[in-house]
Amino acid sequence: MVTKLWCFLTFIFYVVSITVYPNVTLDSTSLKAVNVFFRHGARTPLVVPELKSKFGKIHWSDGPGILTKVGKQKMFELGNVLRRRYKNFLSPYYFPGEIYVSSTPVERTKNSMKSLLAGLYNTQGFKFWSDKIPATLVPIAIDDNVIDKSMIINSQTACPLFKSEQKKAVNTATANDKGFKDVYTYLSLFAGKQISGMYDIFTTWDILECLAHNNRKLPYWASPVYPEKMSQITAKVLRSLIVGTDKMLKIVAGPYINELHKQFTEVAEKNSSQRKFVIHGGHDFSMTANLGGLGTFEKIVNPGDAIIMELHEIPFAGFFVQMLYAEAGGSNISVMKIGNCGQPCSLHSFIEITKDVIPANWVKECTSYL
Structure with missing residues (x-):
């Protein structure tokens, strides 16, 4: 009797697995964690051309590499888009236990984060852009080359x-x-x-x-x-x-992929200390590397673009990871495939297909060939 019951349950599990997995619906009711990695908003050129060059009569009053008004507006809009998408998941007011935000030390990236947060926690009902963005009490941690390795691209000594x-x-x-x-x-x-x-x-x-x-x-x-x-x-x-070889990919994208593994695994294991919503402000170099780590190459990352990684839990099916790409301040959001993983991608499969991108010891691997 026990054997027959076990066989029956095994059959039911098999049927459920082959019918539910291909038709899994991921929505706000199944959402368990979110990780957003964005490129800062539109900026001035890194090298400002002469005013009367063949680029025309161009005047950039703020100097090279500075976040512009358009850049601030697009980041504010991205914050609005995230608020609308996660209104049933993220508290309307800042709550320290559920969200963690970080940025590279670069001013345009930090200011992009401030603009995004103003849109995300836009509790005063602003309907238009203003230079006077609403103040926010959300602390911005400075990621000094920990998760975001963009600075090593041009460095002669870092790695x-x-x-x-x-x-x-x-x-x-x-x-x-x-x-x-x-x-x-x-x-x-x-x-x-x-x-x-x-x-x-x-x-x-x-x-x-x-x-x-x-x-x-x-x-x-x-x-x-x-x-x-x-x-x-x-x-x-x-x-x-940035990602010309597998070793380059590990060095630049590995820390980000590792953080995704850590966040999603701890949430899945019901670790209450793990924040369910993480946002990082970075650069085109780091975004390009991270896309490579997730299986997407040769994509131009525009200002205000964002990688959005979601963790969902489906009853009787388990945990799934969904990758979204938000363009130009959230003007368009599309689902992207994660490497060779299915759609949606189970958490187990996600970890398996991306684990080789993570270096065992970042510092040791950087100097191992010397």
């Missing part, structure tokens, strides 16, 4: 292994730099410098990007090469500089 691997990736990309000669020749006429390869276009591309993202007029000569051709080249440049 010797990364720099060695980066050199290999750049050499490979340069050797395969075919089919863009016409773009380089064309840009050399207008960029104020000789463009002879894909790595020469980044500054020019960045200036055009900043103009576009801040609703500024593009120079007359840009349309034949921007955005399509230049963005295609820049995507390859960024991949080689």
Whole structure:
């Protein structure tokens, strides 16, 4: 009798597993944890062009690399979008036990977080953008190269292994730099410098990007090469500089993936000390690496974009992870597939397919080849 009952229960579990898993519905009622990683809002160019250059009469009053008014507005809107999406999950007022926010030490990133929080905890009912964003009491922790490893991309000393691997990736990309000669020749006429390869276009591309993202007029000569051709080249440049090899991917994306594992596992194990809502403000370099760690490559990360990772619990099925991508301050949110995992992706599968991205010892691996 016991054997028959066990066989029957086993059969029922099998039927449930094959019918429920493909049709799992993930919504606010099944939500258990959220992790948001965003790129700061629109900024001024990192290199400000001359006022009377071939970029036109451009005036950036705030200097290089500064969050603009458009950038603040988009981050405020992203906060509004998160509030609407998680209104039944996140308290309307700041509650220390349920949310944790962090940012890199860079001013544009910290100010982006402040703008987002103003939209997330917009309890005063503002319907429009104002320079006087509502004050918030949410503390912003400074992530000084702990989860966000973006600073090592250009560093010569932070991680010797990364720099060695980066050199290999750049050499490979340069050797395969075919089919863009016409773009380089064309840009050399207008960029104020000789463009002879894909790595020469980044500054020019960045200036055009900043103009576009801040609703500024593009120079007359840009349309034949921007955005399509230049963005295609820049995507390859960024991949080689950031995640050109598996070892580079581990060094830059590993800490973020590890934090996802930790947060979701502790929530699933009902660890009450683990915050259910985490937000981090970072950069395009770190976002690019994190997307690579989650199985997505060669995507240009725009200002105000965000990776949203959700943990859901479905009765009789277990825990599932869903990856969302929010574009341009939350103007569009789409579901993205996590590597080779199914849709939705079980927590167990998520951990299994991403565990190899996590370095056992970050510092040791950075210097292991010396």
